[in-house]
Amino acid sequence: MSHPIDPSPEPGGLANDVVIIGGGLAGLFCALRLAPRPVTVLAAAPLGEGASSAWAQGGLAAAVADGDSPEAHARDTIVAGAGIVDEAMALSVCREAGERVHDLLAYGVPFDKDLQGRLTVSREAAHSARRIVHVHGDAAGAAIMAALAEAVKATPSIRVIEGFAAEELVMSGRHVAGVMARKTDEAGSQVLILPARAVVLATGGIGHLYKVTTNPPESSGAGIAMAARAGAKIADAEFVQFHPTAIDIGRDPAPLATEALRGDGAVLINRAGERFMAKLHQDGELAPRDIVARGVFAEIAAVRGAYLDARQAIGAAFAEKFPTVHATCLSAGIDPAHEPIPIAPAEHYHMGGIAVDTHGRTTLGGLWAAGEVASTGLHGANRLASNSLLEAVVFGARVAADIGERLPARQGPSPAPKIRHEPCPPPETAGESELRRLMSTDVGVIRDEAGLTRALATILRIERESHCPCLRNMAVTALLVAASALQRHESRGGHWRADYPSADPAQAHRTFMTLDDARAIAHAATAPRRVAAGR
Incomplete structure (x- = not known):
């Protein structure tokens, strides 16, 4: 109280x-x-x-x-x-x-x-x-x-x-x-x-x-x-971390299948029952989260599906050892002791x-x-x-x-x-949905210059047009994430660029940015788009 x-x-x-x-x-x-x-x-x-x-x-x-x-x-x-x-x-x-x-x-x-x-x-x-x-x-x-x-x-x-x-x-x-x-x-x-x-x-x-x-x-x-x-x-x-094993049952927020399941031997499979992480990293399912998230993302993008399979490693002990995940699965009609759990990568940590x-x-x-x-x-x-x-x-x-x-x-x-x-500005659900969608699509697990530039143009517009303080704050933070991602021309940890897929030793350092810096990056990147759009 x-x-x-x-x-x-x-x-x-x-x-x-x-x-x-x-x-x-x-x-x-x-x-x-x-x-x-x-x-x-x-x-x-x-x-x-x-x-x-x-x-x-x-x-x-x-x-x-x-x-x-x-x-x-x-x-x-x-x-x-x-x-x-x-x-x-x-x-x-x-x-x-x-x-x-x-x-x-x-x-x-x-x-x-x-x-x-x-x-x-x-x-x-x-x-x-x-x-x-x-x-x-x-x-x-x-x-x-x-x-x-x-x-x-x-x-x-x-x-x-x-x-x-x-x-x-x-x-x-x-x-x-x-x-x-x-x-x-x-x-x-x-x-x-x-x-x-x-x-x-x-x-x-x-x-x-x-x-x-x-x-x-x-x-x-x-x-x-x-x-x-x-x-x-x-x-x-x-650097945004995507948890590779959010339970994919259509809920927002997505419930989490804890990493401890894989620590206890649960494996990742596709719809055909094939384990896919062994070919991506020597540690398989226990590889760093960014690698596992990209592996899961690739299986879903290829329409093969991705599942967490605890039947052999945990089986009948599931309810006792992982009661939270067990209850979540049962609420969606899934028995994790006898069925694989459908999963998808989800934003988890910044x-x-x-x-x-x-x-x-x-x-x-x-x-x-x-x-x-x-x-x-x-x-x-x-x-x-x-x-x-x-x-x-x-x-x-x-x-x-x-x-x-x-x-x-x-x-x-x-x-x-x-x-x-004072009067409360009405919530702008359409703008919030648009922002969340573009962040997942263009500033998510896999990024590239075209997507990041597209995202920055939309973020600037949302911030400029919004009358809702909450949405404006969301847009400001999204701007900082996208501008920083555009500036890092390499792939490292939770930041993966399809157009720069390797790590660059010269960029092995932290980055620091003010909001003015982010705005300058965004305006420089999107200037041709604004001119073309007559803005």
Whole structure:
């Protein structure tokens, strides 16, 4: 239950000293780590419900088992990242993993344990060891979020405001001074302005920019757009990870068949029953996600279909080992113990985002970012499985520590929130559908110059013509992704260009871009089209 919107400050006058935008894992963990400092958490959906974190099935990667080490975990992360991982960042994050797991245990997360009380771990693709801590096999995300939501509700210093979607950062020069948010119900006429000394963006990813995604509608890229429009640098925006095994049953968002299924021996087949990954990579079904996604995409494009077959490897144990996937399949009339599961690639995770340093600081004063909205350099061009939940808790803790060190708690009252009423622009469902369709078609698993140029022209038009703040934010983030993809003339990790199918060693580096840079790229690329169209 959210607190009522009260224009007066909370007791002590400190409620808006720190505002965290986003009710997912990074945001809630950061709020808890800031306690007893007063914090306001702004969430578009009921706490935890609009967060991709709650949908994570595999778990959290941490070298907590005998024979494993943070150094080995970092090496796997670097290999999966296809040449552009910040190696120092990877090692530091992996070394913090064990401590953050114990923090989550202290907050009540019921990670699976063996009879001796030791954490049980599983293996996922591109990991050299079993190091994924999980809950009930495939329910880690939901269990972590449930535990943290309860901890937040029990923490007096945290005020949660639900049902308001952030639209714009309030600026004072190049310093972030607060946030403007709009009520998310049908009326949508209430606009809330929250002043703040520190703003933390923890708004999640960009999945809803794509027609097929495993992420909730709240993952629309708004955090990136808000930061970019305020002048922040965006990093590695072209690198988008597509999960190869979304369950293809016509749902939006698409339910996920966890990678742990393949870790336990499930295989990928086409309609003829032929395994196709062995000819594409030496690790077969456990190859990096980008390679598996392209393999699945190719089978579907060739009208051979793609299926996940767990009949031999898991069979009758499916319901016990993977209850979430099992229930989803049964709801669609599929018995995964006896039938292959139809699958398709779906947008799953964005390696790019707001550029941050090792403390989670952005390039704007007063603004931090954590979780999928941020780009830390940990993931490089291709996120290693289950490193996302790890990064969220590591940077949630780092941001909290940095705010505490850099901004001592305010002694006097903070400025009061303001509420105003204004007409709500109607939703532009046609424009949103057009944007999501073109992103999947032209800025998706396989890209080329013609498709990216076509996408940029349409994105510019949608942004220019839209009266809906949400759609304009979606268009801004789409522009950054497409412009970055057009600029990278190679294939690497989650970015694959059909016209540049090889990796170029000279481009083995991260990319950084402002919104002005992206606009310049888009206008230069589409100028002939605009002239031809008489625009």
